[in-house]
Amino acid sequence: MQFDLLLAAFGKVMLDPVNFLFVFIGVTAGIIVGALPGLTATMGVALLIPFTYGIDPVRGLLMLLGIFSGGIYGGSISATLLGIPGTPSAAATVLDGHPMAKKGLAGKAIGMATIASFFGGTLGALIMTFFSPLVAKMALRFGPPEFFALAFFGLGIIITVSGKSILKGLIAGIFGLMITMIGFDPLSGVPRLTFGSTELLGGINFIPALIGLFGYSQVFEGIEKILILPSVKSELKNIIPKLKELKGVLRTMIKSALIGTFIGAVPGTGCDIAAFVSYGEARRSSKHPEKFGTGILEGVAAPETGNNAATGGAMIPMLTLGVPGDAVTAVLMGALTIHNFQPGPLLFRDHPEVVYPIFAGMIVAQFVMLWVGLGGARFFAKIINLDRRIMTPIIFLLCVVGSYAMRFSFFDVGVSLIIGIIAYFMNYYGFPSSPILLALILGPMVEQNLRRSLIISHGDPLIFITRPISAAFIIIGIFIMITSYVRVKKAMDLEGQMASVVEKEKVA
Amino acid sequence: MKREDIGIGVGLLILSTWLFWYVGRYAEKTIYIYGPQFFPKILAILMVILGLALIVNALLGNSLKMGNRIDPKGFVRMLISIGICIGYLFLITILGFATATFVFLFVLMTFLKQKGIFIRLFSSMTTAVLVWAIFRYFLIIPLPEGLLF
16 A cells, blocks of 8 residues: 555545546436436446546546445435335335335435445445555466456356346356457457458447446336336425434444445445345344334444445455456446556556545545535435436437447447347346346456466366466355355245245235 | 247257357467367357256246236337437438437427427427537537538
C-alpha cells in the first residue's frame, strides 16, 4: 500500500471540482436508476459506459463507481415506499422497510437505509483499499496455468448466478463462451465464425452485447407488460433517525458490514445474497427476533449495510485477479478494458494512477451518497411516480446510442438488438443472462491460457494440478460448484415441499 | 415447460453438431496442435452433453414450471416497437440524429399510449437535444448527421 499515492488520489478526487462533479453525477444517476423498479445498477452502469468514452478514464470510472454505490442504495427507496425492490439487492429491505412505511415511518426507514448504506459502503471500501494490494502482490506470481485455473474458478460462479436451474445456467454460460469464439483467433490470427463479414473480424463487441443482455431485454419486457406501478402517496417526515436509535443498531451494522464485505469478495455471490445473509444473521442474533418483519429499524439497517458493504468486497477480486465479484463489477471490468486498463495484478504495478483514484473514489462516493440520499429523499420519492410510457422510450434510446457510440457502427446496434431479443426469450424460458455476461468476460482468458498452458506442458493436462496455486483455484472452484449446487437443490426441494403444503391446506 | 425444453435441447444438439463440423476446417490453417478449432470443439461437445441432459431432464418430468407466459398483445407491441426502432435507424441517416431522435421518441411514446401531447412533445424534444448536446459538445463523439441536425 502506497499511502502517498492514496493521499494524492483523495486530493485528486475531492479537490478537483470536475472529478467531484462526476462522482456526484454518478451517485445521483445511480440512486435514480436503483429507485426505479425494473432498472438495475448493472443496467445503469452498462448504459452509462458509452458516456465515458470521450472523457478522462479516471473521471469516467469515478462516475461509474458512483452509479454502482448509488444504484445499490437506491433500491431501498422503492422497497420502502412501494414494497417493490428497486434492485434485487433491496429485496430484503422490503421485509421491514415497507411495514415501516405503512406505519407512517417511511421517512425514518429511508433515513436509516441511507445511513446504513453509507456505513456499510465505507467499511467495505476501506477493506477493499487495504486488502487489494496484498492480493495483487500474490497474483503477480501467476502464469498461464494459474490464470486458466482462476478463469475456471470464475466460470464456476455461473452455478451461483444460475437461479433455479443450474443446467440452464450452464447452457447459457457455454452459449456465452461460443459467442467469444467469433472473430480472430487470439493465438493464430485465423478468423473464426465470421462467415466472410469484415465487421465480425473483431468479434462481438462487449458493450453492445452487454446492452443487449441487460438493456434491450428489459426494455422489451417493459414494453410487453407496460408496467403500471402504484404511486407514492405518503409524505416523508423525520428522515434522520435519533442518535439513540442509531446507537441501538450500531452493533448490527458493524456485523452486517463485515458479512457483506466478505460475501461480496467471493466471486459470484453479489449484493443481494449479502443483504439476505446480513438480515438473517441480525434476526438470528437479535433479542427480539419476532419483531423482524413488523417494521423495525434493525430490519432495514442490516440488509442495507450488508448490500453496500458488498460493493467494496466485490471490487477486490475484480481489481486484483480480473475475476468479477458480481454482475456489476463484471460490467466495470468491461469499462476498464475499454479504456485500455486490464484488471488484474498488473494493473496495480503498471497503473497505480488508476487504482488509487478508484479506492479514493469508492470512499468519497459513500459520503456523496449520504449527502445526496438524505438531502434528496423527497425528490427521489417523486421520481418513482414518473410515467413508464415516457421512461421506457428514453431508455430504449440510450440503448441505441450506447451500442452505436463504441465504434460508431450501426452493425453494433443491430447485434445488440438481436442479443436483446435472444435474452428476452431466454428470460421467459428460464435461461439466466448473468452466465452469458461472465462467459463474455472470462471466455478469452480461459481459452488463451488453456492453450498456452498445454503448449508449455507439451499437452500434459497435469500442469494444472502440479502447480499449487492453480490446483488450489481448481479445487476451490469445484468446491463452490458443489456447495452451490447443494444449496440450490435444497432451496428448490424446500420450495416444492412448501408448495405441496399450501396445496394440501387449500384442499382441506 | 417440458415441450419447450425438449425443443430447445434438440436445437442445441443441432447447433453443437454443426459447430463441431464447421470449425474442423480451421485445423488445416495452422501448425498449432491446440489451434483455432480446439476450444470451439470442446464447447460443442459440452453443449451436446448439456443439450442431452436438458432433453432427459424434461422427459423425466423435472422441467421448471413456466413463469408468466408471454402476453400475445404485449409481444406484438414489442415487435412493432422494434420496427419503429429500425425505422429510426434509417431516419437518422436522412434527417440527422437529433431530429430523428425527437421523431422516434414522440412516435414511440404515442404508440405506448402516453396521454398528454404536450408532455410527449416536451419530453421528446428535451431528451433529443440533451443527448445530442452531451455527445456533440461534452464527449465530442460524432453522431450521424443528415439533412437537418
